[in-house]
Amino acid sequence: MTSPAGLGGARVGCVLQAGVARVTLCHPGKFNAMSRAMWRQLRTVFEQIAATESLRCVHLSGADGHFCAGGDISEYPDFRFQINELHDFHENEVWAGLSAMLACDVPIVAQIAGNCMGAGLEIASCCDLRLAGASARLGAPIARLGFPMAPREAQLLVREVGWATVREMLLQAAVLDAAEMKARGFLHAVYGDAELLEQAQARVQQLLTLAPQAARRNKRSLRALAAATCVESTPLDAYDYADSAEQREGIAAFLSKRRARF
Amino acid sequence: MTSPAGLGGARVGCVLQAGVARVTLCHPGKFNAMSRAMWRQLRTVFEQIAATESLRCVHLSGADGHFCAGGDISEYPDFRFQINELHDFHENEVWAGLSAMLACDVPIVAQIAGNCMGAGLEIASCCDLRLAGASARLGAPIARLGFPMAPREAQLLVREVGWATVREMLLQAAVLDAAEMKARGFLHAVYGDAELLEQAQARVQQLLTLAPQAARRNKRSLRALAAATCVESTPLDAYDYADSAEQREGIAAFLSKRRARF
Amino acid sequence: MTSPAGLGGARVGCVLQAGVARVTLCHPGKFNAMSRAMWRQLRTVFEQIAATESLRCVHLSGADGHFCAGGDISEYPDFRFQINELHDFHENEVWAGLSAMLACDVPIVAQIAGNCMGAGLEIASCCDLRLAGASARLGAPIARLGFPMAPREAQLLVREVGWATVREMLLQAAVLDAAEMKARGFLHAVYGDAELLEQAQARVQQLLTLAPQAARRNKRSLRALAAATCVESTPLDAYDYADSAEQREGIAAFLSKRRARF
Secondary structure, three states: OOOOHHHHHHHHEEEEOOOEEEEEEEEEOOOOOEHHHHHHHHHHHHHHOOOOOOOEEEEEEEEOOOOOOOOOHHHHHHHHOHHHHHHHHHHHHHHHHHHHOOOOOOEEEEEOEEEOHHHHHHHHHHHEEEEOOOOOOOOOOOOOOOOOOOOOHHHHHHHHOHHHHHHHHHOOEEEEEEEHHHEEEOOOOEEOOOHHHHHHHHHHHHHHHOOHHHHHHHHHHHHHHHOOEEEEEEEHHHHHOOHHHHHHHHHHHHHHOOOOOO | OOOOOOOOOOOOEEEEEEEEEEEHHHHHHHOOOEEHHHHHHHHHHHHHOOOOOOOEEEEEEEOOOOEEEEEEEEHHHHHOOOOHHHHHHHHHHHHHHHHHHHHOOEEEEEEEEEEEHHHHHHHHHHHOOOEEEOOOEOOOOOHHHOOOOHHHHHHHHHHHOOOHHHHHHHHHHHHHHHHHHHHOOOOOEOOHHHHHHHHHHHHHHHOOOOHHHHHHHHHHHHHHHHOOOOOOOOOOHHHHHOOOHHHHHHHHHHHOOOOOOO | OOOOOOOHHHHEEEEEEOOOOEEEEEEEOOOOOOOOHHHHHHHHHHHHHHHHOOOOOEEEEEOOOOOOOOOOOOHHHOOOHHHHHHHHHHHHHHHHHHHHHHHHOOOOOEEEOOOOOOOOHHHHHHHOOEEEOOEEEOOOOOOHHHOOOHHHHHHHHHHHHHHHHHHHHHHHEEEEEHHHHOOOOOOOOOEOOHHHHHHHHHHHHHHHHHHHHHHHHHHHHHHHHHHHOOOOOHHHHHHOOOOHHHHHHHHHHHHHHOOOOO
16 A cells, blocks of 8 residues: 655555554644645545455554644635535545544554644544543644534544533633543543553554454444434535634634634 | 512523623522522523624523522422423423523533532533532432432433433432542533632633634534434423322422431 | 242342342352353343332342353353354343343442453443442453454443443453543442442442332433434344354354464
């Protein structure tokens, strides 16, 4: 499997070795923020993983000491202010990437260091085991950027993060540390930053000793349970805030490195 | 907006100022227990809040160092023993008040001091951010009063408080302290009693800096998710315990300040 | 009510006394692992409990310092490799036992000492109050045995144990201690091993003082809420792994006391 390369080194890399797919979110200088190209690559990578029968585990991490800081906001002025493009971005690019992860039949171990925000939190929510370094910080502070979370992405977070924490993150722009997110049930374990990689590798090695078809069946079973209460699609008017002054101000302020005035 | 006044000072007050609705549960001498009139006022207050486009936040608290001790049991002999009146109380008065809160599109910060029982726990469950003082105590010990929780109120608690804790509260009459309810995921934060007000005000001030339309959209989105699995109404026979000896004994014992014999 | 006796002392015992049904899981030498006969007895015991109007509480525990170590694997070669027998075991014997517990209208207190694995965790998930000794260990490490969890049993665990922990238990074969399972919201309280019995008895005594019809109504109400999102049955092909090499190896390895090679 080749790792698609993007502009400026932004890419979702994937290396297959000995039953493990090592997937890396990489966007140098942007804490691995997801560009549109990276969302499309995420989908492709997980579709290839789904087609590889010999795999037993995915080990997902980010490059350079961070997991993923969110979306690549520098791209937002190009498409977020037009309703059809905004709908297409969330429903086709973002959700296609997350759906490919959710459709993955092998266990996914997330190794979460540093920033895990917005898109990063959504990607982590598609993983089965979530291990974090003590200095990791998690949230979805898009209320600072002037736009709401897409409904199906919010639904994913509600299931994995829980109602109370999702409300605090979306409405208060709360960013929580690893210990708090362990206490709230999102993270399975928190380790010292220096031992996170080793601990994640140990979990991956242990997964390789367990029954692979049982894992695939369990994942399908749990997916069917989750699907039983999920909405299938989102109406276009969920995105009719595209051209709002609020979203324009939030994104403009971020890109100008000033505080938004709402 | 005027604050309706009730008999003996029992009222749900509301003051609008600078984008914030400050709502106060007030029932002197009864730890702000909800009378029927207060339930109706709660509905009216939140309907007025919903109609005020300029609002960005609701700050909800109770008067005199408590949040709300439950229902006003002194009124119960007047209506709880007749099935139609009991149905009307829960389905129209209580649920109308809670529904108005759930329909509120702006973030609601609950400042929870002292007693937060029964009706108080239900009202807190309609809030987005729940901050408590260290000495707060939470529960729904109606098993001592001889009656069950109305089904839709139980459904609300299951979503916000969680299955395990709801069972312990309803079946065991458990009353839990703030630290335990933080650990169980219901409370977002616990502060020393003396700093609770200041911390709640700081959260309110921070909410005022965030994107208001994004908050309203996020709340509508989360409400739609919650509604997807909610029952719409309750059959009359859910209330056919109205005339039971058990409920009569529980309420009589409470009002006589003796222990009920079930 | 008589306690059915099984081969070698394996049985689900039940003694009724003063409004309490004391149910004991007992399988000497196997940490109370559930045999097929015990699953049938569990159903019968809870059907008898349901028919006894005077009962107010069930106190469930295991014999000899353990709760229940899972299924009786020594029986598995007799039926797990044929799809119809496997389906019948899970859908009729196991689910019938668990269903009888879930249909129980009186509060069930689980006293969880030592091993609480697989079937034991499922049985504990049907209880209303879960009290554990500090040395209890909980999990469902069937990924070591080469087979997945039956879908409705997984659904039960998702509701009671939570998505994140179910994934860790099923996919990673994680076994968690009592303190961790308290932190994750499954256990209501953890006590020193030596005081567990006394604390459980105190909870039972307190339940006897509370309104019995209110408890029955609350349990029916909560059951209706849970049922609203539950699947009704499982297609046969959920069991088409019956004759798989993977399940054969897992069970053979366990019975030979060697490590399975998957």
